[in-house]
Amino acid sequence: MDNIKVRGGTPLRGTLRVSGAKNAALPILCSALLADGEHVFRNVPDLRDIVTTAKLLEHMGLEVDVNPPVVTVRAKPVLEPDAPYELVKQMRASVLVLGPLVARYGRARVSLPGGCAIGARPIDQHLKGLEAMGAEIDLSHGYVNVTVPSGRLKGAEIHLDIPTVTGTENLMCAAVLAKGRTRLANAAREPEVEELACVLNKMGASVEGAGTDVITIEGKDELHPVDHAIIADRIEAGTYMVGAAVTGGNVLLEGITFDHIEALCAKMRSAGIVVEREAGGIRVVGRPPFKPVDVTTEPHPGFPTDMQAQFMLLMCMANGSSVITETIFENRFMHVPELVRMGARIDIRGRSAFVHGPSKLQGARVMATDLRASASLVLAGLVADGETEVLRVYHIDRGYERIEEKLRALGADIERVKGSA
Ligand SMILES: CC(=O)N[C@H]1[C@@H](OP(=O)(O)OP(=O)(O)OC[C@H]2O[C@@H](n3ccc(=O)[nH]c3=O)[C@H](O)[C@@H]2O)O[C@H](CO)[C@@H](O)[C@@H]1O
Ligand SMILES: C=C(OP(=O)(O)O)C(=O)O
Numbered sequence: 001m002d003n004i005k006v007r008g009g010t011p012l013r014g015t016l017r018v019s020g021a022k023n024a025a026l027p028i029l030c031s032a033l034l035a036d037g038e039h040v041f042r043n044v045p046d047l048r049d050i051v052t053t054a055k056l057l058e059h060m061g062l063e064v065d066v067n068p069p070v071v072t073v074r075a076k077p078v079l080e081p082d083a084p085y086e087l088v089k090q091m092r093a094s095v096l097v098l099g100p101l102v103a104r105y106g107r108a109r110v111s112l113p114g115g116c117a118i119g120a121r122p123i124d125q126h127l128k129g130l131e132a133m134g135a136e137i138d139l140s141h142g143y144v145n146v147t148v149p150s151g152r153l154k155g156a157e158i159h160l161d162i163p164t165v166t167g168t169e170n171l172m173c174a175a176v177l178a179k180g181r182t183r184l185a186n187a188a189r190e191p192e193v194e195e196l197a198c199v200l201n202k203m204g205a206s207v208e209g210a211g212t213d214v215i216t217i218e219g220k221d222e223l224h225p226v227d228h229a230i231i232a233d234r235i236e237a238g239t240y241m242v243g244a245a246v247t248g249g250n251v252l253l254e255g256i257t258f259d260h261i262e263a264l265c266a267k268m269r270s271a272g273i274v275v276e277r278e279a280g281g282i283r284v285v286g287r288p289p290f291k292p293v294d295v296t297t298e299p300h301p302g303f304p305t306d307m308q309a310q311f312m313l314l315m316c317m318a319n320g321s322s323v324i325t326e327t328i329f330e331n332r333f334m335h336v337p338e339l340v341r342m343g344a345r346i347d348i349r350g351r352s353a354f355v356h357g358p359s360k361l362q363g364a365r366v367m368a369t370d371l372r373a374s375a376s377l378v379l380a381g382l383v384a385d386g387e388t389e390v391l392r393v394y395h396i397d398r399g400y401e402r403i404e405e406k407l408r409a410l411g412a413d414i415e416r417v418k419g420s421a
Helices: 020-036 048-059 092-107 126-132 166-173 191-202 234-246 258-270 305-317 333-339 371-384 394-399 403-409
Strands: 003-006 013-017 037-042 065-066 070-075 109-112 136-140 143-147 158-159 182-184 204-210 215-220 227-229 250-254 276-280 279-284 321-325 346-347 352-357 365-367 387-391 414-418
Touching: 003 371, 003 403, 020 037, 020 048, 020 070, 020 092, 020 166, 020 191, 020 234, 048 070, 048 092, 048 276, 048 394, 092 109, 092 126, 092 143, 092 166, 126 143, 126 158, 126 166, 143 227, 143 365, 158 394, 191 204, 204 227, 204 346, 227 321, 234 258, 234 279, 234 371, 250 414, 258 276, 258 279, 258 305, 258 365, 258 387, 305 321, 305 333, 305 352, 305 371, 333 346, 333 365, 333 371, 371 387, 371 394, 371 403, 403 414
Parallel strands: 013 250, 037 227, 158 182, 365 387
Antiparallel strands: 003 387, 003 414, 037 070, 065 070, 109 143, 136 143, 182 215, 204 215, 250 279, 276 279, 321 352, 346 352
């Protein structure tokens, strides 16, 4: 497995083009199951999760050419509507094939994704929605087996208990080919949900209200393939924004939509960081130490949980104490013990982390077991004294396109060590 070595102390400077959004690309690639023919997806990031999704679609008999930033999917009727454990265990988001498969084929067999490092992550809301649309669910031997006795889902009124992102996406995909109207209330409002709705509408679906908490879908008999360029990744952008700030750098991030990261920008500004909208992007200029700022993660448009670990690092560079509260996932503080090993002072009490800054971080060998925790440790390495080695970058490669190359282009002293322990 590869490791990343970083030597701290160089401010990030320059211009960075933000890649396409992982969390938009994954449901969009799965949505190709809804319409036979050739789909062309552009601005797709070069990530391990994209390769896993391609393997999943190929397993079902679709032809997928992954040539990032372009992915071409030649969709045809699937051999078996089945997502096996071997692929789902590599990527929870594999569950995103469930909605399209049930909508199109009236049945699906998908390995239960189970928990992961950040929490239990059940899919009860996805299943509750499918049941309301006439599906029968059977959980056995680690798989969810869904069948629609009538052969076709029917529109329904669904009120989600939680505005789940992939749950909303699965149910939207299920509803576009259902008979009649579906009303999805307490829906997730994330930009990636809006982006999927845009693609479904391009396919000929009728989806209204995505981006609000009520989405209405009129089912159609058939959809057609699309050519679509995917939005920029707000979490990748946010990660480099934090990188620019903590290193006392000056970076222009190109391609990102300000509205998608407004909550992060507001918190960074409250911390005393310059965040300016410029033609074509957002400029971040940081000069630590920062002002301490409390943050609570919330569904969009609140502060994103996927930026919590990186923001905590920022608060390690603040003059005073801040409280970071995680409300979305029950176990998303795995970066804390590793940051503490690097010299940060952070106590966890329940769902909150109390960060006492400023800390002078020291390079160390560190390991993290999830994507954003790993990213925060790479950023910590950029400001630490001496060398930091982040082990098992396997997680980073799921969600950051060539992170070491992008950081090196901004002046960082960083390298990937292939096949290390
Ligand atoms: C591929 C993708 O887009 N991943 C994102 C998506 O994950 P994902 O869609 O898995 O996250 P959800 O929005 O579903 O999860 C939010 C919370 O709801 C709970 N829950 C969810 C579904 C359900 O049926 N029952 C239930 O209890 C989860 O355990 C979690 O505590 O949104 C998360 C929250 O913004 C992000 O961190 C992930 O990066
Ligand atoms: C938690 C994340 O992804 P996933 O839902 O794919 O695990 C993430 O992108 O931070």
